[in-house]
Amino acid sequence: MRASLIQIAVDEGETTEARRLRAASLVREQAGADLVVLPELWTTGAFAFEAFGDGAEPLEGPTYEAMAKAAGDAGVWLHAGSIPERAADGQLYNTSLVFSPSGDLAAAYRKIHRFGFDKGEAVLMGAGHELVTVRLPGTTLGVATCYDLRFPELFRSLVDAGAETLVVPAGWPERRRSHWTLLAQARAVENQAFVLACGTAGTHAGVPQAGHSIVVDPWGEVLAEAGADEEVLTVEFDPAKVARTREQFPALKDRVLGLETPRR
Numbered sequence: 001m002r003a004s005l006i007q008i009a010v011d012e013g014e015t016t017e018a019r020r021l022r023a024a025s026l027v028r029e030q031a032g033a034d035l036v037v038l039p040e041l042w043t044t045g046a047f048a049f050e051a052f053g054d055g056a057e058p059l060e061g062p063t064y065e066a067m068a069k070a071a072g073d074a075g076v077w078l079h080a081g082s083i084p085e086r087a088a089d090g091q092l093y094n095t096s097l098v099f100s101p102s103g104d105l106a107a108a109y110r111k112i113h114r115f116g117f118d119k120g121e122a123v124l125m126g127a128g129h130e131l132v133t134v135r136l137p138g139t140t141l142g143v144a145t146c147y148d149l150r151f152p153e154l155f156r157s158l159v160d161a162g163a164e165t166l167v168v169p170a171g172w173p174e175r176r177r178s179h180w181t182l183l184a185q186a187r188a189v190e191n192q193a194f195v196l197a198c199g200t201a202g203t204h205a206g207v208p209q210a211g212h213s214i215v216v217d218p219w220g221e222v223l224a225e226a227g228a229d230e231e232v233l234t235v236e237f238d239p240a241k242v243a244r245t246r247e248q249f250p251a252l253k254d255r256v257l258g259l260e261t262p263r264r
């Protein structure tokens with residue numbers, strides 16, 4: 001399986017429309033790949049909180065249209081990263097879109113864990129509540145977004161739902177890059193799954209982005225890692241390695257569920 005992670009730069013000098021056109025053209029250039037991944041909130045920037053309102057789109061808005069067409073033109077599965085979605089009731093969500101090679105929407109995932117504690121995304125956007133997996137030929141994707149990476153129970157639930165390849169678009173900041181790399185490897189090792197984590201490059205809202213998109217195999221080995229700048233990270237991997245790893249080192253079978261909290 002060939003995957004291309006498009007670590008696009010999100011800088012304020014470029015308009016959303018220009019970046020959308022550029023992203024669509026980068027997706028088309030990946031024709032021949034099986035799966036293409038874009039990062040989180042690449043139209044506005046994950047830290048450009050004041051742009052979320054104006055940059056918000058209905059689910060089937062301009063980014064949906066452009067990405068559906070690009071996926072169909074390239075004939076690839078496309079995880080188009082996430083958009084600030086404005087739902088019919090006006091609520092904003094950080095929503096990821098996955099398209100099939102015919103350009104049809106295969107899944108939409110509203111980010112469950114919102115980042116910012118008492119500000120930013122955590123107060124501006126609503127929380128998703130649904131796990132999302134997507135069946136591809138040869139593997140099942142489990143979908144999560146950025147800050148979700150810090151919550152292992154979400155990934156375990158995705159594994160229980162059949163996920164073998166965990167796809168994590170992000171807008172991760174440079175100042176916590178060591179956590180990004182460590183957590184991507186941890187999620188791969190503990191779930192015996194591939195992790196494809198695609199970040200952004202550039203600086204927006206004064207926050208330098210980490211870049212360093214990374215692909216980790218079910219044994220925790222880093223198959224490919226990008227640098228800090230805009231880059232397309234392409235990697236070949238064998239999805240059957242998930243089943244082999246889980247069979248040869250069957251740690252997932254030793255889970256003990258339903259532990260009780262001790263009474264004091």
Ligand SMILES: O=C(O)CCC(=O)C(=O)O
Binds near residue numbers: 146179
């Ligand atoms: O968890 C982190 O350190 C970064 C999370 C983040 O930037 C996000 O979810 O947008």
